[in-house]
Amino acid sequence: MQTEKVTQHIINWLKNYALNARVNGFVVGVSGGVDSAVVSTLCAETGLEVLCLEMPIHQAASHVNRAQEHISQLKKRYKNVRDAKTDLTPVFEEFKTEVSLEGEQAIVDMALANTRARLRMTTLYYYAGLHKLLVAGTGNKVEDFGVGFYTKYGDGGVDLSPIADLMKSEVYKIGEYLKVPGSILKAAPTDGLFGDDRSDEDQIGASYPELEWAMQVYNEGKTEEDFTGRKQEVFKIYKRYNRANKHKMIPIPICEIPKNLK
Structure with a gap:
């Protein structure tokens, strides 16, 4: 892969799409993983407004720390980047009081994990509507078109997908090129939907x-x-x-x- 040229191609694609849509820029859910780090950096490179949004729900401390490290680095590098945090833990807990939690535990846990992703999607679109932004997806090709490792109408609910034609290994190459923090590049990929450190490989x-x-x-x-x-x-x-x-x-x-x- 011609990393530099591919990176510039995506940046141009993002900028042209946003300008044609007559929006101000992008909102990205930043999780502490490589995909969201790469996407938020690509969006920042357009020079348009970028809102990095943290949306913890009983999040593992390691995920939070990596997300905050990335956002801090991004804000130092790009003046068009700002951040916000919406703690969705109370919303998630209130949701659980209003629905049935009966049934096989593994099935209930999966339904709740997908609910976390859908609460985050709703939050992203709230901020997108508030500031006239596009929701930038963070799914890669293996997740989106190989194993379908994402939540329908959760992290799969986006306006555009800048890295969905890239394999995970290619996302890492772009991450290195864009100087994504080493802690993120070295971390085991995880969807962060269970409030612990289980990795994607553990699940798949x-x-x-x-x-x-x-x-x-x-x-x-x-x-x-x-x-x-x-x-x-x-x-x-x-x-x-x-x-x-x-x-x-x-x-x-x-x-x-x-x-x-x-």
């Missing part, structure tokens, strides 16, 4: 380099019978997530009414 069962490989060979038409051992295991994991989350990657189904019935 495969690392991003493994998932990138699986995505490539799957798109080449390979099947699990073509592999053995760990490769076969990773291929099965990828295929399972891809199939289960396909509904996130395609347009919302519309029931088309036959003309003879209208």
